[in-house]
Amino acid sequence: MAPRGWGCWRWAAQPRARLLSPAAAPLGFRQLLSTVELVPHICVVGSGPAGFYTAQHLLKHHPQARVDIYEKQVVPFGLVRFGVAPDHPEVKNVINTFTQTAHSTRCAFRGNVTVGRDVSVSELRDAYHAVVLSYGAEDHRTLGIPGEELPGVLSARAFVGWYNGLPENHKLTPNLNCDTALILGQGNVALDVARILLTPIELLEKTDITADALRVLRQSQVKRVWIVGRRGPLQVAFTIKELREMIHLPRSQALLDPADFEGLEDLIKEAPRPRKRLTELLVQTALKPPKGEKADGKAEAPRAWGLRFLRSPLKVLPSPDGGRVAGIRLAVMKLEGSGENAQAVPTGAVEDVPCGLVWWFKSPSGVIATTMNDGFLTGQVLLQDLEEGVLPIGPKPGYSSIEPLLKNRGVQPVSFEDWEKLDAEEVAQGQAAGKPREKLVDPQQMLQLIGH
Amino acid sequence: MAWLLPARLQPWRMFSTSRLLQDEVQDSGPQQQLTVNFIDHLGKKITVPVKEGQNMLQLVQKHSLNFPGFGACKGSLACCTCHLILDKEVFQKLDPVSENELDMLDLTCGVTATSRLGCQLCMTKDMDKQNIWVPKGVTESYTPQ
Numbered sequence: 001m002a003p004r005g006w007g008c009w010r011w012a013a014q015p016r017a018r019l020l021s022p023a024a025a026p027l028g029f030r031q032l033l034s035t036v037e038l039v040p041h042i043c044v045v046g047s048g049p050a051g052f053y054t055a056q057h058l059l060k061h062h063p064q065a066r067v068d069i070y071e072k073q074v075v076p077f078g079l080v081r082f083g084v085a086p087d088h089p090e091v092k093n094v095i096n097t098f099t100q101t102a103h104s105t106r107c108a109f110r111g112n113v114t115v116g117r118d119v120s121v122s123e124l125r126d127a128y129h130a131v132v133l134s135y136g137a138e139d140h141r142t143l144g145i146p147g148e149e150l151p152g153v154l155s156a157r158a159f160v161g162w163y164n165g166l167p168e169n170h171k172l173t174p175n176l177n178c179d180t181a182l183i184l185g186q187g188n189v190a191l192d193v194a195r196i197l198l199t200p201i202e203l204l205e206k207t208d209i210t211a212d213a214l215r216v217l218r219q220s221q222v223k224r225v226w227i228v229g230r231r232g233p234l235q236v237a238f239t240i241k242e243l244r245e246m247i248h249l250p251r252s253q254a255l256l257d258p259a260d261f262e263g264l265e266d267l268i269k270e271a272p273r274p275r276k277r278l279t280e281l282l283v284q285t286a287l288k289p290p291k292g293e294k295a296d297g298k299a300e301a302p303r304a305w306g307l308r309f310l311r312s313p314l315k316v317l318p319s320p321d322g323g324r325v326a327g328i329r330l331a332v333m334k335l336e337g338s339g340e341n342a343q344a345v346p347t348g349a350v351e352d353v354p355c356g357l358v359w360w361f362k363s364p365s366g367v368i369a370t371t372m373n374d375g376f377l378t379g380q381v382l383l384q385d386l387e388e389g390v391l392p393i394g395p396k397p398g399y400s401s402i403e404p405l406l407k408n409r410g411v412q413p414v415s416f417e418d419w420e421k422l423d424a425e426e427v428a429q430g431q432a433a434g435k436p437r438e439k440l441v442d443p444q445q446m447l448q449l450i451g452h
Numbered sequence: 453m454a455w456l457l458p459a460r461l462q463p464w465r466m467f468s469t470s471r472l473l474q475d476e477v478q479d480s481g482p483q484q485q486l487t488v489n490f491i492d493h494l495g496k497k498i499t500v501p502v503k504e505g506q507n508m509l510q511l512v513q514k515h516s517l518n519f520p521g522f523g524a525c526k527g528s529l530a531c532c533t534c535h536l537i538l539d540k541e542v543f544q545k546l547d548p549v550s551e552n553e554l555d556m557l558d559l560t561c562g563v564t565a566t567s568r569l570g571c572q573l574c575m576t577k578d579m580d581k582q583n584i585w586v587p588k589g590v591t592e593s594y595t596p597q
Contacts, residue, residue, distance in 0.1 A: 053521065060520075090528035097524055241555040274558035367559050369532045372521045 040065045040386055041398030043128040045115045046135035047071040048078020049368060052098040053375025054132050054382075059104050061383055066106045068128075068399050072114040073167065074414050074446045075422060076102070078136065080368075081439075082166040085192045086207035087199065089436060094368055102416040108399065111414035112447070118411045119402060127401045129391050130382055134375070143184075143360045147316030151175070152325035156183065156193050156361030163196055163213035165439035173212065176220035178356020182328055184313055185361055186229035187237040191246055193359055194225045198252045198303045208430065208437045224255075225305045226353065230312045230344040232335055233260055233282055234267065239367075240278045246305060247285055255306030256286035267338075275340075282307075310334060314350060316358060327354040418450040425449055486580040492519060493586045504577060508570035508584070509534045519586045527571035529553065532560035534570035537585040543568070545578040562587050 042058055044051045047069045055067040075081065077095055084091045102109050113119060115135070124131045142148060154174055161169035181197060183190045196204070201218050209217075229236060247254060261283045268279045311330035319326040332349035335342045385391050406413060422440060430437035440446050483503045490498045490512070500515050509523045512534070525531040529552055538546075543566040549557070553572045557563050 057520070088530065090525050090530035093525040093528055093530065096526065097521075239555075239559055241552075241559070244555065273563070277554065277558060367532070368524060369521075369535075369559075369561060372524065372533060373561065376520055 038064075038129075038386075038393065038395070040129045040391075041127070041396045042067045042382065043124050043131045044069045045124075045131065045133050046078060047073075047076040047098075047109060047111070048134065048136055049080055049094065049098075049371045050134035050136070050375045050378070051078070051132070052076075052101055053372045054134060054378045055107055056097070056101045057376045057379025058382065059101065059106055061379065062386075064106070065383075066108075066398055068108050068110055068402075069102075070113050070115055070119075070124075071109065071111045072135075074112045074419075074443050075440075076109055076111060076416070076419055082161055082164045084164075085160075085196065086164065086209035087195070087204065089207065091368065109414070109416040109419065110399070111419065112443075112452075113406060113411055113413050118409055119405060123402065123405060127397055127399070129386065129396050132378060132382065134378070143313065145313050145315055147318060147325075148360075150316055150318055150325050151323065152178070152356055153316055153358045153360070156185070156189055156359040159193060159359060160189060163209050163217075165210045165441045167441055167443050170212070170441045173216060174357070176216060176222050176357070179221055179223045180226070180355040181222050181224070181357040181359070182226045182228060182353060182355040183359040184228050185237075185359075186227055186307065188239060188242045189361060190227050190359075191238050191242040194227055194305050195242075195245060195249065197222050197225055198249055198305055200250055203250070206434060208435055208439060210439055210441060211433070212441070222357070223303050226308050226355065227305065228308045228311050228313075228330065228353075230310070230333055231342060232309045233264060233307070234271075234275070234279060234338075235335075235340065235342055236278070236282075236307070240274065240281060243278065243281060247281070249305070251301050252303040252305060253301040254285050255304050256282070257306075258287050260307070260309055261286040271339075308353075310344060311351065312344065312346070313358075313360070317352065325356055325358055327352050328358055412447070412452045414447075414450065414452070418452075421450050422446055484577075486575060486577065488575065488579055489581070489583045490517060490519075491583055491585045492517070493588050497583075502575045504575050506575040508536060508568075508573040508575070511575070512570060522586075523571065525571075529556055529569070529571060532556050532569060535560050535563070535587050536568050536570050536573065537564050537587060538566045538568060538579075539582060540566050542566075542579055542582045546573075546576060 040062065042055075042065055044055050044067055051069055051071075055069055058065045058067050069076070071078075073082075077098060080092055080094060080098075101107055115121060115124065121131060121133075143153070147153070152175070154172075158169045158172055159174065160166075162172040162174070176197070183193055196209075196213075196217070197220065201214070204217060205214060246252075264279055264283050268276045271279070308330075310333040312333055313328055314331050315329040316325055317327040317329060318324070330351045330353060331346045332351055333344040334347050336345055337343055382391075423437075426437040426440055429440075432438075440449070486502050486504060487499050488502050488511075490500065492498060498515075498517060500511065500517075502511055507527070509527050512519060512522055521533045524533040527534070535557075546568075549568065550572065553569055556569060557567050560567060560569075
């Protein structure tokens with residue numbers, strides 16, 4: 001095994017060493033504050049994993065840095081709470097680590113504060129030595145095809161927000177009164193949406209999915225979900241764990257056209273292991289369905305999901321009365337090039353697929369470890385900038401100058417202790433229903449509960 | 453005032469400590485003390501005592517080894533932050549990696565042919581006195597100008 005990382009150790013250890021000068025070390029804490037001139041006040045905007053991991057790194061590697069994490073929601077944790085699927089509770093274990101970070105005496109959570117409305121970025125820049133923007137993607141892009149305004153065309157992002165209790169999507173309450181749904185995109189969020197639609201309700205009842213989502217899903221008529229991609233089976237963006245979950249979904253069968261998968265195994269011999277194993281699983285599911293009892297059981301499955309490749313949306317087709325979605329017109333594509341960089345180009349042919357619901361999205365990407373590394377990296381770059389004097393050197397007031405601004409504007413920030421009260425309330429409510437928690441979805445109610 | 457004594461002179465704490473150790477290894481019989489060397493993300497070598505069967509994530513936590521972000525999902529095989537890299541010779545002597553662990557390793561940044569997840573890896577005699585690398589993570593993805 002080749003040595004790894006030897007070149008970097010000295011540089012990585014530097015920020016910590018330099019700020020706490022050797023002369024200052026034997027002095028008491030009070031003296032330290034007055035002699036080492038700088039207590040860096042750092043502002044992090046957004047309390048999702050990126051924000052918390054950045055804060056964690058800063059607090060760990062700078063002995064005095066103070067970090068304020070601003071969040072527009074009343075509650076912390078961003079996409080860990082509002083993005084991770086309710087049936088993936090283990091992924092949410094990272095909340096334990098974030099809670100430890102928030103408990104640091106040098107860290108404060110400032111929820112219910114919208115940067116850009118309640119406080120401006122320039123005000124934050126005046127108050128803090130550095131402002132880290134880790135608020136994620138707010139942009140709601142449109143699908144950009146005729147008919148996208150029809151009832152039944154949903155942004156997958158809003159749908160995910162709805163079943164995860166994101167306040168702004170609280171009123172989405174989609175009508176699932178049709179037998180076929182179609183999802184545009186073949187990433188993990190597409191599989192999350194398909195899985196939530198098809199999972200037997202008694203399994204979802206044990207998760208922290210919202211009560212409203214359970215009510216709607218209980219009445220769902222959706223029996224078939226098509227997951228549609230512009231490119232081919234070798235370019236799907238979902239990962240093997242999520243695919244395996246779909247394949248093992250109780251009372252659902254996979255609808256995979258063997259023709260899409262024939263000969264693929266020869267093409268992936270040189271592919272990296274993740275792509276290779278993913279493709280092998282697809283091929284095995286499509287071409288070698290399980291034999292015996294299990295196969296019989298699956299054949300009678302009341303629900304099904306399928307992958308459709310080389311299709312790009314052209315137009316959402318309305319029902320005869322124009323009142324909702326009746327189908328979608330897809331352009332048949334072909335691939336130019338191969339592998340990850342293959343491009344889909346139209347062949348000129350089209351296909352109409354009947355369906356009562358269409359989901360589309362542009363979603364965040366990456367797994368938690370990616371965000372973790374990005375967060376640590378951001379913290380590291382920031383500490384380096386501090387050390388090199390790129391950031392302001394003089395003292396900064398930090399939150400003490402922001403607090404009166406917020407007060408004057410009638411904004412009532414929510415602290416981490418406040419969140420812990422809400423957390424306890426959610427857990428207590430969930431316990432009554434046999435769920436890990438019942439998420440509160442109404443910000444007004446949350447603020448009342450914490451006495452704001 | 454007995455609580456002011458060092459832990460080793462407090463009989464009840466000694467008891468709880470030994471109980472803890474017994475809990476961590478399945479086999480309660482006398483065991484040979486093994487060691488393992490972690491090469492941390494900064495390249496520093498840390499040698500820790502370990503018994504056969506000890507889980508690597510738990511070992512890292514027990515010794516507060518402070519690898520950045522290690523074990524985010526608390527060992528539930530839902531993240532890949534406890535990524536460790538073994539020597540080929542050691543890797544080959546271990547039991548085959550489970551399908552679920554491989555699924556997770558497939559999402560791991562900088563995965564190698566001899567990568568394992570610490571939460572799924574337990575100490576064996578073949579790992580005695582061997583090196584286990586913690587990926588560089590942060591330092592790997594950014595090179596200062």
